[in-house]
Amino acid sequence: MPGLSPARVRLALLALALGGFAIGATEFVAMGVLPEIAAEVLPALNRSQPEEAIARAGIVISAYALGVVVGAPTIAALAAKLPRRGLLLGLAIAFTVGTVLSAAAPTFETLIAARFLAGLPHGAYFGIASLVAGQLMGPGKRGRGVAFVLSGLTIANVVGVPAITFLGQQFGWRVSYIVVAAIFALTAVAIAVLVPGSPGDPTATLRRELKVFTRSQIWLTLAAGAIGFGGFFAVYSYVTKLTTEVTGLGAGFVPFALATLGIGMTIGNVAGGRLADHGAMRAVLILLPSLAVACVLVALLSLWPVGLFVSLLLVGFVCGGAGPAVQTRLMDVAGEAQTLAAALNHSALNIGNSMGAALGGAAIAAGLGYTSPAWVGAIVAALGLLFALISFALERARPDTMTPIAGLNLAE
Template identity: 65%
Template sequence: MSGLSPARVRLALLALALGGFGIGTTEFVAMGLIENLARDLLPGLYADRPTEAIAQAGWLITAYALGVVVGAPTIAALSARFPRKQLLLWLLAAFTLATVLSAVLPTFELVLVARFVAGLPHGAYFGIATLVAASLMGEGKRGRGVALVLSGLTIANVIGVPLITLLGQNAGWRVAYLVVASIFALTFVAVALAVPFQAGDRTATLRRELTAFTRPQVWLALLTGAVGFGGFFAVYSYVGPVITKVTMQGDGFIPIALVVIGLGMTVGNLAGGRAADHNVMGTIFVCFGLFAISLAGFALFAQTTVGLLVSLFVVGGAASALSPAVQSRLMDVAGDSQTLAAAANHAALNIGNSLGAYLGGVTIAAGLGYLSPTWVGLALCVPGVALALASVWLQRRRPLTSNSI
């Protein structure tokens, strides 16, 4: 985007990344507090059958993810014509309200609904924010622009999630979610002040946006992301119980492990963005290979503190590097439906979130142990690689045409 000073561009990118920080915090803080949520919202079940209560509390993670799946394509398709900055502000207002409701509603069922509602603006925010960031960065730096927005989400896992997890353990999970709501309120102000006006796509129509779903390459990219992140969330959703029941560390060690995951995610996201600018599909294949190795390491060595931390770092890094690569791939294959495709990526990733949390909970509830979700993640790597291979094969038969942001 011409006419903006480098300092103004940096401030705009920082404001967009702050939104990612809030989203990462609201999405991931449940992982570290899942036992607290189960104990408070399902007290009878937790007293009698704590394993089942923890598995059921995983539904809160699934509900948020399903909200993303529903909201991302719906909001993006209906709003592609609207000015991007104004739309971002409406989405941030919705985040703030839904997160406050998550904190104050009294029962498990109502909090479940609130988490679903909180997930609705997630994909649309990231989809629109990454398009704005790519435009601000300019040609040849698209992957880095996407990664900068997503860096807010990964940095949340280094700073926000561990600190708010610690707060939730001491002051209660409801206080933790109120702090998250304040992050969204701050982001609203930052975006209002720092992000320049960007018109929407005035030629966009609902019908044109939905044509993205007629492209086989779009489906292959979406499914690749969903399967890859399904494996990640199968592990991440239940990392708290693994730490306390397998590694035999106390609750106070959970924030430390979350910092390690977040560091891995931050490094992986930035590396994946740079790699995607050079070779998108090559980055996807490398990520799946590293991911499979790290999951195997987690399953074999999580009983030891060092093994746990090293494998969690690599798990987070490999999974996060996949995200900007899949996002860039969608921009390549979506044609004119850029807004919908960018948002649909986050719907796909949260299908993986929902699938991973659900399947991991099923294996735990079946009595297979807290490490059993790791084997779910490994199993999901196989179709992930197969889908990426299918995309390469199809591209050789039907070369892609170039398109712009």
């Protein structure tokens, strides 16, 4: 944005990244305290069938992810005209409320409902924040702007999620969500004070934004991202049991396992942003097969502590890189509907979250063991690559696939 000093730009970017940090904490902390959630909200099942209780508690993860999938396109499309700072502030407040409701939920069913509500602002926040960050960074640095916002999410996995997981193990999982709610409240203050005013798109209409769904490349990129990210979440959702039951480490090592994933994601996010600036499609085609290989390594090496931590670092690195790559690709193929496209990546990410958690839980419930989600992850990531290859081949053969699908003009 013209007229802003470098210091003011950095502070604004940090405020946006703080929101990403809080979102990373609220999304991923459930993975670390899943046994505590199962023990409190599903006590009878947890006593009689602990594996089934863990698998069922995974619905809490899927509920948040479903909220993201529903909220991202809906809020982004409806709010494209609104001033962006005010919209970001409103979304941060909504996050605060939803997370408080999660901490206070008295039953398993109300916890699921609260997590769904808490997920609704997720995609719209990242989408709008990515557009603002792109403006702040300037021309030619859009991928790095997206990566900066996502850096809050990845750093949350290095510091926030392990620390909040430790608090949840010591004082109860509800304390974890109270801490996250406080971070969201701080984010709202930071946005109000540090982020410069930014108008929405005055020409945006709901029909124009929805027109993005007439583009075949949007659907192919969403499929590649959603299915590919599912491979990561199949591993991440059950990393607690992988650490304690397969590797044989104590529960005190779970925060370190989560931090290892987060370190990988943070480094990968920076690399992925730079890679995306040199070609988002190429980045996606490199990272998805790498994710499948990394999941296989988790399944093969997690019997040993060093193998566990090295393979988790690799999984985190590849997934961290895929985030800005897929988001930049969506923005490349979206035409004028940039607000909705920027949010759709998080629908894809959380379809993957929901799918990965569900498929990994089903494999565990079927008695295939706690390494089975990693094998599921490898298969799912390979399927995501298939859609990316179709997208690439179609674009090479028919450049007109970057334009709306014939006969589906929603703007009319």
